[in-house]
Amino acid sequence: MDTVDNNCIFCAIVAKRASAEIVYESAGALAFMDIHPIVPGHVLVIPKKHFRNLFDFDDASAQELMRVERVVARALRSAFEADGLTVLQSNERAGGQSVFHYHAHLVPRFFSDGLLTRPEQLHGAQKRVGDGWGRAEIVERIRAQIKDQ
Numbered sequence: 001m002d003t004v005d006n007n008c009i010f011c012a013i014v015a016k017r018a019s020a021e022i023v024y025e026s027a028g029a030l031a032f033m034d035i036h037p038i039v040p041g042h043v044l045v046i047p048k049k050h051f052r053n054l055f056d057f058d059d060a061s062a063q064e065l066m067r068v069e070r071v072v073a074r075a076l077r078s079a080f081e082a083d084g085l086t087v088l089q090s091n092e093r094a095g096g097q098s099v100f101h102y103h104a105h106l107v108p109r110f111f112s113d114g115l116l117t118r119p120e121q122l123h124g125a126q127k128r129v130g131d132g133w134g135r136a137e138i139v140e141r142i143r144a145q146i147k148d149q
């Protein structure tokens with residue numbers, strides 16, 4: 001797989017061909033401000049290599065990414081005296097992804113921010129999960145696929 005996609009805005013930011021408000025940079029990852037922040041301090045963390053999303057990541061990049069997420073998470077908590085932090089990461093259009101270079105959103109959170117907190121609050125998902133599926137069948141389907149990886 002190519003590690004750079006010439007049509008990708010985040011690859012352009014990595015290559016410094018496009019501007020960004022970079023807050024942290026390491027050999028393998030980059031953290032910069034989201035251009036349309038949900039709250040002040042909304043940061044994106046990306047691998048420098050071009051991976052479309054979680055489906056085609058490699059272990060070394062994942063390890064470095066998680067290290068940088070932790071560095072930035074602690075910095076955000078201190079900088080804004082945040083009560084917490086939500087990590088959002090979307091895969092493919094159906095999953096809400098709009099930029100197709102892996103990125104994790106780090107969103108500082110406050111008891112007073114009024115944003116959704118629990119995964120089941122997403123799009124009323126609570127009501128739909130399990131429609132037509134037995135719980136045991138769901139678990140078995142996932143385990144069967146993981147065995148091969």
Ligand code: AMP
Nearest residue numbers: 009020033034035036090096097098099
């Ligand atoms: P997603 O919907 O999870 O793919 O999120 C893409 C995010 O990238 C959105 O929150 C955008 O505001 C953000 N974004 C898009 N282009 C840029 C850019 N050039 N610099 C910073 N953030 C960007």
Ligand code: ZN
Nearest residue numbers: 008011050101
């Ligand atoms: Zn890219």
